[in-house]
Amino acid sequence: MPELPEVETTRRGIVPHVVANKIDQCFIHNSRLRYEVPADLPARVQGEVVKDIQRRGKYLLFRFDSGSMMVHLGMSGSLRLVTGEAPREKHDHLEWLLSSGAVLRYRDPRRFGLVFWVEGDPFEHPLLRSLGPEPLEPEFTHHYLHKMTRGRKAPIKNVVMNSRIVVGVGNIYANEALFMAGIRPLRMANQISLARYDVLVQCIKTVLSRAIEQGGTTLRDFVGGDGQPGYFAQTLAVYGRGGQPCLRCGNALKEVRLLQRTTVYCSHCQT
DNA sequence: ATGCGGACCTGTTAGC
DNA sequence: TGCTAACAGGTCCGCA
Numbered sequence A: 001m002p003e004l005p006e007v008e009t010t011r012r013g014i015v016p017h018v019v020a021n022k023i024d025q026c027f028i029h030n031s032r033l034r035y036e037v038p039a040d041l042p043a044r045v046q047g048e049v050v051k052d053i054q055r056r057g058k059y060l061l062f063r064f065d066s067g068s069m070m071v072h073l074g075m076s077g078s079l080r081l082v083t084g085e086a087p088r089e090k091h092d093h094l095e096w097l098l099s100s101g102a103v104l105r106y107r108d109p110r111r112f113g114l115v116f117w118v119e120g121d122p123f124e125h126p127l128l129r130s131l132g133p134e135p136l137e138p139e140f141t142h143h144y145l146h147k148m149t150r151g152r153k154a155p156i157k158n159v160v161m162n163s164r165i166v167v168g169v170g171n172i173y174a175n176e177a178l179f180m181a182g183i184r185p186l187r188m189a190n191q192i193s194l195a196r197y198d199v200l201v202q203c204i205k206t207v208l209s210r211a212i213e214q215g216g217t218t219l220r221d222f223v224g225g226d227g228q229p230g231y232f233a234q235t236l237a238v239y240g241r242g243g244q245p246c247l248r249c250g251n252a253l254k255e256v257r258l259l260q261r262t263t264v265y266c267s268h269c270q271t
Numbered sequence B: 001a002t003g004c005g006g007a008c009c010t011g012t013t014a015g016c
Numbered sequence C: 001t002g003c004t005a006a007c008a009g010g011t012c013c014g015c016a
Helices: A002-020 A041-045 A143-146 A156-160 A169-179 A195-213
Strands: A022-026 A052-058 A059-064 A066-074 A078-083 A091-097 A104-109 A114-118 A252-257 A261-265
Touching: A002 A052, A002 A059, A002 A078, A002 A104, A002 A195, A022 A041, A041 A066, A041 A114, A059 A261, A143 A195, A156 A169, A169 A195, A169 A261
Parallel strands: none
Antiparallel strands: A022 A091, A052 A059, A059 A066, A066 A114, A078 A104, A091 A104, A252 A261
C-alpha cells in the first residue's frame, strides 16, 4: 500500500493527535513482522511523551527524549487512530494507548513492515544510514542523478526505485514519473542525458507532491491516519492501465515485468 | 561494485 | 459456484 506519499499522508494525519501525547500503554499482539518486534518496546515507550514524528524515506520515526520508535509499513501496513472501543481485528499487531484516550493501531496483513526501538541517532541506524536523498528535497537534482548513473547499465526504472540512489519512489510513482517524463522504463540509466534527467527529476517531484496533496493513492483499501481515503488513484496515467489506451496518444499501453514488478509504459510517447 | 532472483507473508482477483 | 494460480504498495540478502 504505502509509497512515500502514503507514508507522508499517514504522518500528517496522525501528528495532530499523537505528538505531545504520553504513551500510557503499548501492546504487542503479534511480534512477528519482517523483524521481530523487540519485547522491551512497551517498557521503553510507556510513560514517554511523543515529541515529534519524522519521516525518512518510507520510515516513520516517533521521537522521544529517551530514543526513537522506528516504523515501516511494508507492503500492506497502516497506522490508524481509533477512538475508544473499536474492536481490534485480525492483523492489528500493535497498539498504543495515548494520554488523550485515543488509540493508535498498527495493522499489517502481510507483515512485511517493522517496528523497532532505536537509541541514539535513528538516522544512523543501519537501515537508514545508507539511504539516498529525499526526492522532494533540493539536493535531489538532475546533476546528482546523472552523476550517480554513470557506468550504470540497469534500466532507469530500477535505478529510481533503488533506495540507495533516491528514497521513496515505489512501483506506482516510478511508472507514473517515467511516463510523465517520456522516458522508457527499460532505457539504460547511463545513456540518458543530463537534459532528460532534468525533466525526470522534475516529474518525480511533481508526481510525488501532487500525490501527497491529494492524500495518497487509493488502491484496494488505503486510508490515511485520519481514516480518509486518498484520491490520487483517479489521476494515475499508466499504473494499472496495461493494454488500455495511452491518455496522450491513444495507443495501447505496453506491460512488462521488471524486477518482478509490473511495468507499464507507452512505446510511442516514451523513448 | 552492480544487478538480479528469491525470500518474507496474507489477501484478493483472474481464469479455468 | 468453486478451486488454483498469479499478483499486490517493499526491501533485504546472497549469489553471479
